[in-house]
Amino acid sequence: MTKRTSILIVGAGAIGSFYGAILKRAGCQVDTVLRSDFEVVKEKGICIISPLGDLSYQPDHVYRDGDTPESTPDYLILCVKVLPGANRAELVKPWMGQNTCLVLIENGLDIERELAEAFPDNPIISCLAFIAASRSEPGVVEHKAHGKLVMGSYPKGIDGNCQTLSVLFVDGGIKVDLTEAVVGERWRKCLWNTPFNPLSVIANGADTRTILDTEGGEELIRVMIREVMTVAAAEGYLMDESLIDQNIEGTRKMPAYKNSMALDYINGRPIERDAVLGNVVAIAQRHGIPIPHLNTVLVTLKMRAKLEGRD
Amino acid sequence: MTKRTSILIVGAGAIGSFYGAILKRAGCQVDTVLRSDFEVVKEKGICIISPLGDLSYQPDHVYRDGDTPESTPDYLILCVKVLPGANRAELVKPWMGQNTCLVLIENGLDIERELAEAFPDNPIISCLAFIAASRSEPGVVEHKAHGKLVMGSYPKGIDGNCQTLSVLFVDGGIKVDLTEAVVGERWRKCLWNTPFNPLSVIANGADTRTILDTEGGEELIRVMIREVMTVAAAEGYLMDESLIDQNIEGTRKMPAYKNSMALDYINGRPIERDAVLGNVVAIAQRHGIPIPHLNTVLVTLKMRAKLEGRD
Numbered sequence: 001m002t003k004r005t006s007i008l009i010v011g012a013g014a015i016g017s018f019y020g021a022i023l024k025r026a027g028c029q030v031d032t033v034l035r036s037d038f039e040v041v042k043e044k045g046i047c048i049i050s051p052l053g054d055l056s057y058q059p060d061h062v063y064r065d066g067d068t069p070e071s072t073p074d075y076l077i078l079c080v081k082v083l084p085g086a087n088r089a090e091l092v093k094p095w096m097g098q099n100t101c102l103v104l105i106e107n108g109l110d111i112e113r114e115l116a117e118a119f120p121d122n123p124i125i126s127c128l129a130f131i132a133a134s135r136s137e138p139g140v141v142e143h144k145a146h147g148k149l150v151m152g153s154y155p156k157g158i159d160g161n162c163q164t165l166s167v168l169f170v171d172g173g174i175k176v177d178l179t180e181a182v183v184g185e186r187w188r189k190c191l192w193n194t195p196f197n198p199l200s201v202i203a204n205g206a207d208t209r210t211i212l213d214t215e216g217g218e219e220l221i222r223v224m225i226r227e228v229m230t231v232a233a234a235e236g237y238l239m240d241e242s243l244i245d246q247n248i249e250g251t252r253k254m255p256a257y258k259n260s261m262a263l264d265y266i267n268g269r270p271i272e273r274d275a276v277l278g279n280v281v282a283i284a285q286r287h288g289i290p291i292p293h294l295n296t297v298l299v300t301l302k303m304r305a306k307l308e309g310r311d
Numbered sequence: 312m313t314k315r316t317s318i319l320i321v322g323a324g325a326i327g328s329f330y331g332a333i334l335k336r337a338g339c340q341v342d343t344v345l346r347s348d349f350e351v352v353k354e355k356g357i358c359i360i361s362p363l364g365d366l367s368y369q370p371d372h373v374y375r376d377g378d379t380p381e382s383t384p385d386y387l388i389l390c391v392k393v394l395p396g397a398n399r400a401e402l403v404k405p406w407m408g409q410n411t412c413l414v415l416i417e418n419g420l421d422i423e424r425e426l427a428e429a430f431p432d433n434p435i436i437s438c439l440a441f442i443a444a445s446r447s448e449p450g451v452v453e454h455k456a457h458g459k460l461v462m463g464s465y466p467k468g469i470d471g472n473c474q475t476l477s478v479l480f481v482d483g484g485i486k487v488d489l490t491e492a493v494v495g496e497r498w499r500k501c502l503w504n505t506p507f508n509p510l511s512v513i514a515n516g517a518d519t520r521t522i523l524d525t526e527g528g529e530e531l532i533r534v535m536i537r538e539v540m541t542v543a544a545a546e547g548y549l550m551d552e553s554l555i556d557q558n559i560e561g562t563r564k565m566p567a568y569k570n571s572m573a574l575d576y577i578n579g580r581p582i583e584r585d586a587v588l589g590n591v592v593a594i595a596q597r598h599g600i601p602i603p604h605l606n607t608v609l610v611t612l613k614m615r616a617k618l619e620g621r622d
Contacts, residue, residue, distance in 0.1 A: 303514035
């Protein structure tokens with residue numbers, strides 16, 4: 001009998017808890033590192049309300065920041081928000097083994113680099129989650145829809161670790177798209193996130209419909225998408241012009257929608273400003289590409305943060 | 312004995328009340344049209360706390376919107392905020408005589424046009440007030456500093472009405488700069504107001520120091536000033552590049568300062584968005600001049616207004 005694959009989820013919020021459940025269902029050993037929900041999960045496990053059925057589970061080990069792990073995992077899955085000042089390399093360091101594969105299920109662009117630099121000898125898998133899920137109370141996650149992962153080795157390719165993990169996710173019941181160019185997929189997702197998320201914050205929590213129906217709003221979104229595309233192209237990720245129309249039309253077909261950054265802002269939580277926008281602007285500046293619209297939004301968000309003492 | 316010059320102040324807030332006091336002191340008949348402060352002023356007059364001395368006065372007539380005037384004034388001084396949906400031509404119409412000279416002491420750019428179109432046969436004087444004053448309670452104005460008016464006939468020149476009125480203001484104790492090109496002076500003032508005022512609102516009421524000290528903030532202000540200059544130049548008002556440095560350095564020398572639009576925003580009052588920014592963007596678009604930074608700020612302000620049901 002082969003040893004079960006061991007998984008450690010660092011940052012078991014809605015996303016981490018859900019994908020942990022999927023891997024648990026696939027027969028893995030699933031441990032978690034928790035902060036605020038530690039006591040509840042230790043006692044009662046993680047409850048997941050999902051259209052996929054009952055996914056509730058008791059992690060094999062429930063750790064807290066600062067604990068000493070019994071062993072290092074095959075895969076460390078990192079699901080924390082990417083915030084300025086949060087040192088993710090320090091966060092995972094105590095849990096990383098020599099052969100641990102580091103898996104990121106996180107939003108944004110150029111978010112792998114600091115980890116690749118900190119752990120140059122460990123394989124890294126980068127994932128994008130297409131899912132609607134939220135933590136309704138400590139230890140309880142509501143999975144509303146979707147769940148697909150787009151996954152590839154970082155910076156590119158699909159290595160054996162990536163294939164193995166993808167099979168486990170599929171066994172657990174979700175769809176996985178493997179990609180040779182996961183960074184390109186991040187750029188593709190940012191075509192939407194980079195304009196819509198920060199604009200919704202600047203507009204004090206506006207939904208997609210409000211943004212697009214404001215006089216000049218759709219035009220502003222289009223020109224911001226175009227700026228992101230120009231930066232992506234300079235990085236070697238060419239995207240078709242038609243994606244602009246597709247993003248606009250796709251959004252118009254959805255009901256009015258408040259994205260996760262808008263919800264974070266409304267609820268007084270920190271926003272993933274740099275992962276979604278600041279890093280795109282920084283890359284543009286390295287290439288000398290003018291991105292006046294993106295930059296205006298970024299600087300105004302920084303002014304707010306400064307006013308609120310957060311920058 | 313010649314008839315006293317008659318003045319009617321429409322919109323006697325801090326600015327209107329103050330300049331009414333100056334003209335009262337110069338010996339004019341000064342009437343006011345009031346809304347919320349009508350009862351208080353009718354009974355107690357207007358109290359003005361000022362470094363210039365006791366400027367408190369009882370207007371010769373205190374009118375209310377809808378009243379029938381006893382006579383039409385020589386000068387109607389309009390001091391209301393320039394807000395979308397506020398029809399200023401309708402507001403002054405009942406009080407305008409055939410020979411009444413219409414005087415605007417208001418902020419913004421291209422704010423004379425709708426009045427010039429409504430009253431093509433009346434002379435119009437356009438003024439910029441450089442003053443720190445606020446209404447501390449009904450009928451009470453605190454004049455803190457300054458008070459200079461820059462004044463000229465609209466659209467240009469200095470006619471006899473303008474000369475006469477300027478002499479009265481000087482007699483009353485303030486400094487007046489007469490200008491042959493008052494629209495150019497508006498552009499010059501907008502070099503500061505058009506970037507700083509809306510940015511302070513977008514940044515939730517940030518002061519000048521916060522705006523300039525944010526990473527990328529000074530650079531954003533500079534590029535927005537440059538955009539305003541380019542539009543001004545297309546309208547025939549060439550301004551020297553050195554004004555960019557002058558505006559930045561002048562602002563850095565001041566203590567941290569919340570401009571009037573920031574205060575309006577913080578206090579939940581409507582903001583003069585179009586007078587200060589929207590009209591500049593509209594003129595740029597007529598000329599086909601790209602103003603990406605100004606436009607991004609304008610559209611995001613519109614998104615907010617839409618979200619709040621104000622647009």
